Amino acid sequence: MNCVEKDGNLYVNGISDFHLGQTLECGQCFHFEKIGENEYYLSAKGRFLHILQQNDFSLVFYNTDMETFDNVWKDYFDLERDYGLIKSKINKLDSKLRPVMETMWGIRILNQDFFETMISFIISQNKQIPHIKKIVADLSYKYGIMAEGGEEVIDEKVNKGVFYSFPDAWALLQAGEDGIRECKTGFRAPYIIDACRKYHNGELDEKKLRLGSYEQVMESLKQVRGIGDKVANCIALFGLGKRNAFPVDVWIKRIMEYIYIGHEADKKEISDMAERLFGEYGGYAQQYLFYYGKEMKLGKPQRT
Numbered sequence: 577m578n579c580v581e582k583d584g585n586l587y588v589n590g591i592s593d594f595h596l597g598q599t600l601e602c603g604q605c606f607h608f609e610k611i612g613e614n615e616y617y618l619s620a621k622g623r624f625l626h627i628l629q630q631n632d633f634s635l636v637f638y639n640t641d642m643e644t645f646d647n648v649w650k651d652y653f654d655l656e657r658d659y660g661l662i663k664s665k666i667n668k669l670d671s672k673l674r675p676v677m678e679t680m681w682g683i684r685i686l687n688q689d690f691f692e693t694m695i696s697f698i699i700s701q702n703k704q705i706p707h708i709k710k711i712v713a714d715l716s717y718k719y720g721i722m723a724e725g726g727e728e729v730i731d732e733k734v735n736k737g738v739f740y741s742f743p744d745a746w747a748l749l750q751a752g753e754d755g756i757r758e759c760k761t762g763f764r765a766p767y768i769i770d771a772c773r774k775y776h777n778g779e780l781d782e783k784k785l786r787l788g789s790y791e792q793v794m795e796s797l798k799q800v801r802g803i804g805d806k807v808a809n810c811i812a813l814f815g816l817g818k819r820n821a822f823p824v825d826v827w828i829k830r831i832m833e834y835i836y837i838g839h840e841a842d843k844k845e846i847s848d849m850a851e852r853l854f855g856e857y858g859g860y861a862q863q864y865l866f867y868y869g870k871e872m873k874l875g876k877p878q879r880t
């Protein structure tokens with residue numbers, strides 16, 4: 577990885593196995609806006625970022641210095657992990673995934689904020705990605721604060737919420753169910769409030785969750801109203817670093833049935849098969865499969 581600071585921007589090249597669009601658009605995060613070909617605005621970790629991946633796959637981090645890149649974005653985009661090695665190990669476990677990984681070669685699992693990830697995936701239930709993004713942006717604009725660097729780039733053509741940090745638990749508790757419902761959260765509003773209470777009062781302690789086992793994390797997360805297996809797995813994978821988590825939604829159900837099973841299967845059968853096939857690499861396999869199945873529209877549509 578080579579980095580050069582020039583004119584207030586940071587230019588990074590030499591990163592393999594990373595495609596910005598695939599990584600942001602694969603359903604693991606929602607606080608971003610696409611503004612051009614492989615060019616995005618996003619907010620994370622209290623900061624706003626304007627980022628572009630060029631045709632040679634080098635990256636431009638606008639208005640970013642080396643210190644910020646080292647302290648924030650390098651970890652957020654998981655740029656120091658060897659994804660070539662991960663793919664090689666997955667391929668040894670199951671060669672059927674080779675064409676999937678070759679097609680979706682540039683996905684990396686982001687290291688996201690736990691609280692924002694939890695609330696975002698509570699919102700995600702029975703919602704399409706554009707709707708989730710709109711709710712996340714509206715909550716951020718209404719109850720969050722301006723992300724560092726966001727005020728310098730305000731663009732009237734996109735939802736202003738992308739320039740704001742996601743609100744903390746106390747801000748959402750102060751907004752209350754009615755305030756949260758104003759952002760079109762619907763039946764999810766009381767679930768969000770319950771998650772905020774449990775996070776604010778320490779029942780969901782991020783440090784303990786990160787140190788705990790996958791099974792302990794799942795048990796703790798499912799104590800929140802509205803969080804079942806699928807949402808808990810998403811939070812564990814994307815917000816707590818549990819890379820063996822394997823969320824099963826309608827797209828994963830279809831693609832697993834299409835590639836592996838050959839008949840309609842229940843979610844437990846699919847989860848058990850994923851654990852046998854992929855083990856500690858389940859989360860990586862899930863992301864390759866999810867985006868591949870969704871983009872290629874493979875498999876027979878099933879009810880969730």
